[in-house]
Amino acid sequence: MKNVLFLFLSVVLTMSLARTSQAQSKLLGEIDFPNSGAEAAQSDFIEGVKFLHNFEYEDAERAFKRARDIDPSFALAYWGEAMTHNHPIWYRQYRDDAMAVLNQLGQTVRQRQEKAGTQREKDYLMSLEVLYGNTPESSGKSKEERDDLYMETMKELHEKYPDDHEITAFYGLSILGTAHEGRDYFIYMKAAAELFDVWNENQKHPGAAHYLIHSFDDPVHAPLGLPMAKAYSEIAPAAAHAQHMTSHIFLALGMWDGVIDANETARDVQTARQAELNEALTVCGHYPWWLQYGYLQEGRVQDAMSVLETCSERIEGDPSQSEMWHFAVMRGHYIVDTENWGDAKNWMAEIDAESYAARNFYFTSALAAIHRDEMSEARDYLEKLEQSPDAPERDIQLNQIRGLLLIAEGRTDEGLDLLNQAVAAELELPVDFGPPSIVKPSLELLGDVLMEMGNHSEAHEAYQKQLERTPNRMRSVSGTEKSAQLSGAAASMQ
Secondary structure, rough: HHHHHHHHHHHHHHHHHHHHHHHHOOOOOOOOOOOOHHHHHHHHHHHHHHHHHHHOHHHHHHHHHHHHHHHOOOOOHHHHHHHHOOEEEOOOOOHHHHHHHHHOOOOHHHHHHHOOOOHHHHHHHHHHHHOOOOOOOOOOOHHHHHHHHHHHHHHHHHHHOOOOHHHHHHHHHHOOOOOOOOOOOOHHHHHHHHHHHHHHHOOOHHHHHEEEEEEEEOOOHHHHHHHHHHHHHHOOOOOHHHHHHHHHHHHOOOHHHHHHHHHHHHHHHHHHHHHOOOOEEEEEEEEHHHHHHHHHHOOHHHHHHHHHHHHHHHHHOOOHHHHHHHHHHHHHHHHHHOOOOOHHHOOOOOOOOOOOOOHHHHHHHHHHHHHHHOHHHHHHHHHHHHOOOOOOOHHHHHHHHHHHHHHOOOOHHHHHHHHHHHHHHHHOOOOOOOOOOOOOOHHHHHHHHHHHHHHHHHHHHHOOOOHOOOOOOOOHHHOOOOOHHHHOHHHOOO
């Protein structure tokens, strides 16, 4: 009797999960991906591909596992699961995990090829062999070299199967994945040119909308991404990342209501999903960070503080490196954008000096100490900043702090020289997406210093240049307006 009851409950649970999966899949976009897998595995496979396009990698992995559990010979289900371990936009790849999946399909390239049901599926699988270094031309190569070879392979597949939207979408993504030195306009526009073919034929395709947003994710090109940003949240309402991604375009254009709405929704979708899976909630992460920055730009200080407080409570436990990094950068934005310099002492933490959280934590502490006229403490934090991991951003922030300290000592020309060096170095960096990784942009800082010195016209020019990089940023807007009034530039702005 117990066995019968157990079997009955198992069937009911399986049917319930299947219905949930099918309902959820409808909220992730629309794609067409013919394949030779078993009919019973199709729903999970298609859901996996949609999650993959939406960068919901863990959910994609679960879906592909379900598909290959149903049909262990389903070669593309292994392909999909292996794809979840390659994150090209984030410059991450987990080859060992991917190979563990592929090796379950077959121990060699040849064995895996024999499992594929069609030539097109063989080609899909072979693209992964290139990506993960299993072919003569890719074996022993660095990740960056394999990314380039993978892109060339996807280009060949795109030319071979020009009507295959999935190949075209993944080809576009592979192009974006070759921007190893940071954002490169040529690379990103090249990707956009390919992705538009899919978008124009299927404006509910999650990959087309998503990857085009990435392609246009800078203040110059962001207007081109507005149609995708406005559509993407409705294309994939079940994907938290899709809700967040729309804010990439809104932030690049300084549309703060859009940034806030998108990240509040992303947070809520993510929270609901994590609760469903009984996982810890993300309170020191990507969406809270962007949300807090949006609040700050609209002057919603209490809301911004609430996000920071929740994150601060989390790091009192056993935080991950990612959580510590997000705490440090959110603390930095809060102190810098509110100019509540005394609050820096209220948001403290034990920081690993060799972690990437150290840079913004020590910089913010040093900057706040200077504004409190506590120069000895500022120098202590400067020394700690000097010991943090080497990075171009760190060197820029070092020059910012050193320049301010020299000015405080009366060595104005030397200090301004360092601040101008910081500006020049920051302008040399590729335009980055999202809230400024240098929490006090160098041009804005230079504008502030020039304003204090009474050089209002020069300050006005610095603020205006900053607004070209960070449109509608609150501190730069207020600096522009104040410097215009004081310099007489207001008349020329009419």
